Amino acid sequence: MEYLIHYSTIFFLFLGCFFILSGSVGLIKLPDVFSRIHAAGLIDTLGTGFIILSLIIHSGFSLLSLKLLLIPLFILFTSPISGHAISLFAHESGYKPKAKLKRK
């Protein structure tokens, strides 16, 4: 059981680190503001999500894990708002995305 907790902690920590790494690579690699927001969203949701999951497994189930669960709950509400604010400001100030509008 102890081995299971230990190795699953390491596994989820590495998974979270991998998503943060790919989000950072995307921040550099993608061409315009609107696409880079997607990469930042990847860090916000999957990166922090998996790292906090591994921390909960590591700490055991107690009041501390409830406190840790509050962090992704608050990120769930605040991260889309900041992403929307950046994209709305870029759109309002006349920055044209490379994508074309599809009508359907």
Next chain:
Amino acid sequence: MAKNNPDSPKTISIIVYFFLLFALWFVLSGYLKSLLLFFGLISVVFVLWMSIRSKSLNYDVLPLKLLIKLPIYWIWLIKEIIKSGLTTTKIIWKGNYSPELIKVKASQKNNTGKANYANAITLTPGTVTIEIDKNTFLVHALSKELSEDLQSGEMDKIITGLHK
């Protein structure tokens, strides 16, 4: 300032907000002494009194009804986030992205439902809500696959069901 329906029940939502705030205070502090619990009670009542006075409480949502539906919705949302997150990761490492702008119709009636739908679109990696008109969202998607996933309308239906 929150806009409220005149016919939504106020006292019940204030009571539910009180219990939610007190649960939050208890989880964050973890104290069990009666004196400290009393101080927590005072601070929760003070916060509620201030937010009622400044009319910033939202009575649109009755949190009691949501408490049952919300965990199921969150599990579905996490599944969706992981699915589209894997697609986005693949696009980033391969480098063959083809972004699209699409317009999505929202069928939610109240403002809270629309805000929740826009939030869910932005939260799933690969799609970002840029602009909100009355009923249509302007959405930037990272690839054709992700935009078609959104246009199938599954997410719209589930969130409309959540706010009934």
